[in-house]
Amino acid sequence: MGLIWLKHPVLWHSSRVPSGYDYTAMTDAQKLLIVTRWHNWYTADWDYGQTTLAFFCAAILAAALLNGAAWIRARKGGTMISDSGNNLKKPGPTDKLTAALRYTTARQWRLRATRWYAPPLAAVLGVAGMCVFVMALLLGARPFYWPNEAMGHSPPIATRAGWISIAIMPFMIAFATKINFVALLTGTSHEKLQVFHRWSAVFMYITSLVHTFPFIINDIMMGEMVSQYKLSPWYWTGVAALVPQTYLIALSWGVFRNPYYEIFKKLHFIASGIFMAALFIHVNFRLTSWDYFWATLALYVLAWLARVGRTLYTTRLGLPATLTSVGPDLVRLSVCVPAGRMKWAPGQHVFVRALGLGVHALTSHPFTISSLHSGEGKEEAELELVMRVHGGLTHALARRVAGKAAWATRVVVDGPYGGLHVPLQAYERVYLLAGGSGATFTLPIFANLAATLKAGGVSCQRIEFVVAVPDGDNYAWMEPAVTAAAAQLPDTAVGVRVHYTRIEEPTKGSESDASVDALRGRPVLGDIVREAHASARKVAIVACGPDEFLYDVRSAVAESQLVIADGFGTCKDMFLHTETYSW
Template structure:
């Protein structure tokens, strides 16, 4: 028998009319199955729309918080610092505590998302489970009450209700991020968990139908004649793949393969889910906003890329050696892209680069943090023209392919499309805070410079502001942790420029004969480093600074540095940090402790801002 794709004639919605008489049921039983939360003919309103309302309410709440925090930031930047934190300052610190605080399972090397993300995910889980399990019965006590089990029906509609938001959380041009002031990569945790909850409800939707069909001896015949069954199973297969292959230990290790198969599996899943819904009630209405959100985000990316890059931007790829003997010991590459004035970016942002003349790699784009400030910024005019520099480690996939292009040659010319920029530090400019701390941590791997590519342009932008006398910040400190002395040699000119304008620079080199455990916690330190120890600060010439500059040996005590920073400054303090998981764990929880002190009204500083960048994608 030929398979049917859709029930014909195809309509947008199915009928809500039901029989006025049901054999074998009493009037009370008829009224019961037609009551709210149990009526099959209004279940899309009861469960699908309720799910949509829940997600919209959460996004609206975050929008309100974003507006309040932005208005507060603008207000505090124009008013003198008070002696103690205000009520709004303390409430802000309490919210920021959840954004900073993090947990870990040391035995498994697992680091959780921030507490705020865990609260959001837990809220989603509680809502979904309460909606699935809150109404009884789960199965009809009589077959005459219906062939669709209540728990299966409601779970299906909850899945459909989650779908638009699951897709919206995933896009690079992210409309939820625009509303909430959050960069797209920080919303990926909600994309993955909403997809997981959608998968759970899909299983709850599927199994009761299979169990009942087997129990009644109808499974084989139903599979042959009912398109709902086979389209549902075909949709469930790629959905299973999408969920299990997206776990971090698989995704991060095989990212290039994961990315290509992820899109292919997602396409198969969406097509067969569309066929499975088969215009039941208003099920197709959930696909149109999903498609609109994704296509609009995709088209914005395409048009912006073509506008900024036209037929491709010329770029120069070169090997960036870091050892004194000239060998490429750290396996780093530098990509310098010549950009027209219309390409604009700010320090701390990242872009997606597509290499046009690199064979199969031209079909995918790759994220890189921008390691330079716009050329116009040096003169105080941020017009975005000049050279966009990307510095990255050679690992696997595209970076290994790029390394092969420059092997044995000084440089290689390529053409690229640039999509972006994205991310960056939200709110006011770092230079408007009273004190700024830039923290960059290396892992002891060839990717030591990855973290620096985020913090370095922030540092150079502050140097530019100091030279133009537009810097309001009273204290700037740059803390860098690297593996060897050689791995920081390439930063000599930039660090010297920072020292020349009066910034504090602390470079900590981990000794090569110490344990390979890269955790920076206090229990791993042989001594506590005072915030002022080994700081190099001078107002002399650049040459004099270079001669006097020398990194200190040993890991810094990050909690002590952060705590002293909060105790030493009574105004506003901003921290921007990037590094491996252990490094960020110490930074986050030290900041969380300080936020608690501010929320309690005992903090010395009244405004502590933390921005973190992902060490790996």
């Protein structure tokens, strides 16, 4: 039988010359309709596919321009700020517009009963815009079905849905990669683009269904359903693509994905491969359909090769690492990285694969780097990761070091990724807020910023480091680094507050340190944000912690952004960056 779907010689595009129409059975109006824009089957890829491409490209360009504007705005305050002149004025039009935009990135909703936290308003608006565009393009032109069988076998709504679906595909994949070209343009870390990966996949699935069912309805009305299903390879290839696509969409929701993430990830790749192969055969070489596959393949392969190439260069067959226990349900992994192979900035994270852990060596997990890069003039740098023990990899690591002083292993490190894209030293005051092991994110930022302030010549005048931990044992691992960073600056330039949330337990360590305020009970994050808002003209808030912790910070920052947008107060610029434990 051979490859009945593949022409010989291979054709990359099908002809645009209309054929197969019975013009004698059509009215003059119908003859005109089938060759007009938005109705012509032979230009549908231009009308719908390229329009979809233009929409996504325009949205990414707009996000890139906003990111560039934020980058420039932050660096305008990179030198010491004078206490006179325009800096003492109320927020201006640019400040108000910036605050209004930042309100959308801070505002978040939750369903307390189910402990579900929505993405920020900006992401919700982005997804809503995607939905409005897809639905308008899909449903805008009429008719949905041809009034005359002689006008073609493909219903207009099915044709346009197919092209919209396939044009979404390259962007859906681009949003999912770790080395992410969209992230490079927009300054958004790859994990925060996952919401767009998931929702673009949902809209691709919706348009796939709209593409499928009109053909079934049309063939039933024409009495050709059985014969088409038996004789046409496009029916079974369509079904072969739709089944794994349904699986991918249904089981990608958090309730199914999160409890068994490693199994989900591997099955996700397998199902994606089957889906892409079946879809490639299904679309054949109609018009420019295969061009979208080449674009998707190029985006994915380039990202994959860059990631694998960098990982091989950095770690080769694995880097030596030492695992130690540093507190209740806390372990520290110290990795020796040869000088020059890898550099990282405060707040970045890496994916770690620990060799010698049996089945867990097949999995990699993201962890925030809790140490500063200090490899200049040395043969190697030490990369430290402090991990909270849960299940899976961290539980296996905790078992290895249980009852031992340390455990030596080798690890493969993929990264670094993420981090801050705005210089914090450009802000007069910086508040670093951490919940529990979220300090692994804020601590290196604190140490780096303290060293920068000590050197002088920057706008930043004071740093507030606030951390909430259950007890003194959970603070002990970070205490030396916090004390060392704070010791570089006078009391007027730094403040450290440690909140012990288990009030019945005694505090340890920090009570003997006069530079640290040891407090009992959970921090009132809203009050801290309002304090930050009233403290200076330019304020940066960086937070990392559980979802509830970040929700309180986001809500308070959103309120402050509205105050700035209304033109009240002296604060003109409040920057927020948040990191969560997982995505």
